[in-house]
Amino acid sequence: xxxRDFIKRHYHHFNAGALADCxxxxxxxxxxxxxLIITLAGAMSTAxxxxxxxxAIRAQKIHAICCTGANLEEDLFRLVASSSYERIxxxxxxxxxxxxxxAKRGKNRVTDVAIPEEEAxxxxxxxxxxxxxxxxxxxxxxxxxxxxxDLLLHxxxxxxxxxxxxxxxxxxxxxxxxxxxxxxxxxxGNILVSRVIxxxxxxxxxxKGGLHSMQALADWYREDDSSTGILxxxxxxxxxxxxxxxxxxxxxxxxxxxxxxxxxxxxESRPSYGGYSGAPPNEKxxxxxxxxxxxxxxxxxxxxxxxxxILESLAN
Numbered sequence: 001x002x003x004r005d006f007i008k009r010h011y012h013h014f015n016a017g018a019l020a021d022c023x024x025x026x027x028x029x030x031x032x033x034x035x036l037i038i039t040l041a042g043a044m045s046t047a048x049x050x051x052x053x054x055x056a057i058r059a060q061k062i063h064a065i066c067c068t069g070a071n072l073e074e075d076l077f078r079l080v081a082s083s084s085y086e087r088i089x090x091x092x093x094x095x096x097x098x099x100x101x102x103a104k105r106g107k108n109r110v111t112d113v114a115i116p117e118e119e120a121x122x123x124x125x126x127x128x129x130x131x132x133x134x135x136x137x138x139x140x141x142x143x144x145x146x147x148x149x150d151l152l153l154h155x156x157x158x159x160x161x162x163x164x165x166x167x168x169x170x171x172x173x174x175x176x177x178x179x180x181x182x183x184x185x186x187x188x189g190n191i192l193v194s195r196v197i198x199x200x201x202x203x204x205x206x207x208k209g210g211l212h213s214m215q216a217l218a219d220w221y222r223e224d225d226s227s228t229g230i231l232x233x234x235x236x237x238x239x240x241x242x243x244x245x246x247x248x249x250x251x252x253x254x255x256x257x258x259x260x261x262x263x264x265x266x267x268e269s270r271p272s273y274g275g276y277s278g279a280p281p282n283e284k285x286x287x288x289x290x291x292x293x294x295x296x297x298x299x300x301x302x303x304x305x306x307x308x309x310i311l312e313s314l315a316n
Contacts, residue, residue, distance in 0.1 A: 034229050084116040143208045214248070
């Protein structure tokens with residue numbers, strides 16, 4: 001049974017029903033020539049979301065991505081070092097001493113998976129540092145993903161897993177626009193700053209930052225007359241940054257761009273806790289992001305379970 005048919009058959013109530021309604025509406029939106037940007041917060045790349053996101057990119061169902069720096073780099077880390085990753089089955093029972101032992105072995109834990117320092121991070125650091133040096137010598141400045149695209153397509157990297165499971169590779173092949181607010185909140189961003197501190201590089205300005213990303217996002221939003229929707233996975237800066245481009249253009253620039261035409265949100269955050277990332281869609285209306293008629297969906301569930309189902313439904 002196709003995933004889309006499976007969802008229609010079995011998912012009818014509560015968060016399952018919300019998932020089914022969201023997936024069906026999104027399919028209709030894309031079938032009517034809508035454009036979709038997906039925002040990735042949390043550790044979605046570490047969770048292997050590329051297995052379902054990459055096919056959706058290749059099927060031209062995803063037209064742009066806004067993600068944290070961690071999601072950008074961790075898809076690449078997994079691509080070059082997957083066999084050196086370590087599954088932590090008993091992570092809920094780990095002691096502080098057990099976590100310290102992982103650190104001694106060069107393993108960086110993200111919940112139930114440990115990323116290898118040498119095979120992933122340091123392996124990427126060497127060729128990436130050379131790209132940064134070349135950019136500095138040429139007076140060049142690029143976005144974070146543009147350096148990683150260069151590495152993937154021209155850097156001669158040795159892959160340790162199937163590139164078809166890498167969403168970053170699929171995005172690079174399609175030259176997909178990626179917007180990365182808060183690049184400094186990433187391992188590679190930290191390394192860039194460290195190389196400025198130790199005088200290997202002169203300035204971090206070789207990598208364009210969040211304000212440049214907002215300007216690029218505004219250009220992307222206005223470059224096409226198609227209706228544009230946003231699928232927000234988790235909260236945080238990735239989702240909040242992307243959705244703000246509309247009120248920025250309308251209220252600050254004074255340009256009458258359309259509101260977001262479709263909105264879906266997968267989150268476990270609750271607005272009653274005071275976290276803006278848990279804000280329901282109707283709250284976004286008061287901020288000039290969504291309209292009263294905008295199709296709006298909220299699935300209060302685990303994105304690592306929900307998102308693959310939605311993405312797979314787009315291909316069926």
